Amino acid sequence: MLTIENLSATVADKPILNGLSLTVNAGEIHAIMGPNGAGKSTLSYVLGGRPGYEVTGGSVTFDGQDLLEMDAHERAAAGLFLGFQYPVEIPGVSNVQFLREALNSQRKARGQDPLSGGEFLKLAKDKAALLKLDMDMMKRNVNVGFSGGEKKRNEMVQMGILDPKFAVLDETDSGLDIDALKTVGEGINAIMRAPDKAVLLITHYQRLLDYVQPDYVHILAKGRIVKTGGPDLARRLEDEGYDEVMAA
Amino acid sequence: MSALPTTRDEDWRYADAAELERLAPADLDVWHEATLAPGEVRRKDLLLDDSHPGVHRVRLTVGEGARAEIFALASASSYTRLEVEVELGRGAHFQFGGVTIGGGEATREFVTRVSHAEPNGTSDQIVRAVHWGGATGNFLGKLAVARDAQKTDAAQNFRALLLERGASANAKPELEIYADDVKCAHGAAIGQMDEAAAYYMAARGLPPEAARKLLVRAFIADAYAAHPVEAERDALLDAALDALGDAA
Numbered sequence: 446m447l448t449i450e451n452l453s454a455t456v457a458d459k460p461i462l463n464g465l466s467l468t469v470n471a472g473e474i475h476a477i478m479g480p481n482g483a484g485k486s487t488l489s490y491v492l493g494g495r496p497g498y499e500v501t502g503g504s505v506t507f508d509g510q511d512l513l514e515m516d517a518h519e520r521a522a523a524g525l526f527l528g529f530q531y532p533v534e535i536p537g538v539s540n541v542q543f544l545r546e547a548l549n550s551q552r553k554a555r556g557q558d559p560l561s562g563g564e565f566l567k568l569a570k571d572k573a574a575l576l577k578l579d580m581d582m583m584k585r586n587v588n589v590g591f592s593g594g595e596k597k598r599n600e601m602v603q604m605g606i607l608d609p610k611f612a613v614l615d616e617t618d619s620g621l622d623i624d625a626l627k628t629v630g631e632g633i634n635a636i637m638r639a640p641d642k643a644v645l646l647i648t649h650y651q652r653l654l655d656y657v658q659p660d661y662v663h664i665l666a667k668g669r670i671v672k673t674g675g676p677d678l679a680r681r682l683e684d685e686g687y688d689e690v691m692a693a
Numbered sequence: 694m695s696a697l698p699t700t701r702d703e704d705w706r707y708a709d710a711a712e713l714e715r716l717a718p719a720d721l722d723v724w725h726e727a728t729l730a731p732g733e734v735r736r737k738d739l740l741l742d743d744s745h746p747g748v749h750r751v752r753l754t755v756g757e758g759a760r761a762e763i764f765a766l767a768s769a770s771s772y773t774r775l776e777v778e779v780e781l782g783r784g785a786h787f788q789f790g791g792v793t794i795g796g797g798e799a800t801r802e803f804v805t806r807v808s809h810a811e812p813n814g815t816s817d818q819i820v821r822a823v824h825w826g827g828a829t830g831n832f833l834g835k836l837a838v839a840r841d842a843q844k845t846d847a848a849q850n851f852r853a854l855l856l857e858r859g860a861s862a863n864a865k866p867e868l869e870i871y872a873d874d875v876k877c878a879h880g881a882a883i884g885q886m887d888e889a890a891a892y893y894m895a896a897r898g899l900p901p902e903a904a905r906k907l908l909v910r911a912f913i914a915d916a917y918a919a920h921p922v923e924a925e926r927d928a929l930l931d932a933a934l935d936a937l938g939d940a941a
């Protein structure tokens with residue numbers, strides 16, 4: 446589904462990704478772990494086409510298409526979802542209005558009919574309930590005044606509504622309380638566990654992986670994947686730390 | 694008026710000098726005058742688009758406990774100026790909501806002179822400017838509070854959103870306060886498009902024009918928030934966003 450080959454990228458002329466390669470097939474869940482500043486969020490933004498993140502080498506193929514040739518909104522319409530490490534506040538724009546326009550823009554780009562207001566609200570209610578987010582929060586301005594954990598749950602409600610093929614979730618677990626972590630873990634499974642979907646889960650902790658069990662765990666350090674293993678690799682990291690595991 | 698104004702005149706300091714020379718002196722002698730009876734509520738929506746460019750002058754005398762409301766949109770593609778002179782009686786209120794929006798090289802401006810002549814008067818002026826190209830948006834707000842006009846409560850707020858480097862905005866509050874028990878608040882801020890919000894929207898599938906529309910709508914909405922009729926308020930907002938259509 447997603448093939449990253451030898452990807453290099455700079456931010457503000459500073460090399461951050463240095464020849465990163467990774468293949469994710471449909472039906473798989475991959476976890477990426479790595480020290481602070483390793484380039485995990487940078488990878489997510491490069492995949493998401495954020496301005497300022499300049500690709501200097503390599504390629505990314507998504508569903509047979511050259512991902513790097515597409516604009517950010519085209520990537521979303523093609524089925525890519527980016528769960529932000531730090532979700533953005535948008536004063537004056539309600540969640541419901543924002544998501545309805547976003548979904549209908551995506552549908553239009555795919556040649557589908559737009560959802561009516563009623564259809565959209567029903568969908569939004571379903572997904573908010575799945576993530577145990579109060580519907581009142583959906584009517585509020587996007588992330589404005591949301592707590593850290595509410596922002597992360599809102600990201601997952603958005604994912605549920607937009608129903609992507611491939612999700613890159615950047616530390617969706619950080620900031621969540623114990624119950625919310627379970628809710629979000631189960632939400633990710635409900636939305637994304639399917640033979641035709643895949644997930645790249647960026648995390649620092651084993652906790653989320655107890656709920657969303659990965660097929661592969663990668664260690665990203667200094668801008669490339671330096672080690673790949675099964676679910677046990679995450680547990681070893683938790684016990685031993687990066688230095689020891691990477692030296693082994 | 695005997696002589697045409699020049700940009701040396703305080704009230705015309707940000708006006709387009711070349712445009713001033715083109716004005717006919719007669720244009721400047723036309724005042725739309727109105728007197729509001731005690732307790733009267735009167736509202737006027739002014740759409741200064743390409744059918745109504747140039748200089749417009751309004752003079753209001755607002756009787757005791759009366760309420761005058763002006764909601765204006767200056768979106769013409771050439772020099773546009775709305776001047777409002779208001780004299781407020783005891784306990785009277787003046788509400789002004791103005792939006793200047795547009796590109797090209799044009800200047801669009803609001804000039805208000807609000808005179809709190811008697812006690813307990815209130816005024817609230819909110820102006821939003823959205824410009825691109827080499828355009829300029831101005832708000833000159835003169836406020837006079839007479840010695841007797843105790844308990845006056847006057848507020849002015851200006852914010853500009855400049856979509857391109859060549860655009861500019863000016864705000865000049867001018868306060869002449871002779872009473873001591875008064876509240877006068879004014880604020881002015883000039884900023885650019887919130888890139889983080891724009892990217893967040895793109896990542897959810899909104900094309901750049903749609904994202905910009907939502908952000909600009911949220912930005913200018915404050916100016917018309919006090920408009921009590923939703924359909925009329927939306928008509929002003931929609932007209933403003935139509936003007937945005939040709940932005941780069």
Ligand SMILES: Nc1ncnc2c1ncn2[C@@H]1O[C@H](COP(=O)(O)OP(=O)(O)OP(=O)(O)O)[C@@H](O)[C@H]1O
Binds near residue numbers: 480481530
């Ligand atoms: N706009 C920027 N200007 C300069 N350096 C940047 C910028 N954005 C990111 N960086 C640098 O790029 C490096 C990688 O950052 P990134 O956010 O990708 O790390 P991360 O692996 O996600 O870390 P964390 O685990 O702390 O979230 C860091 O050294 C960071 O300081």
Ligand SMILES: [Mg+2]
Binds near residue numbers: 485487530
């Ligand atoms: Mg990060």
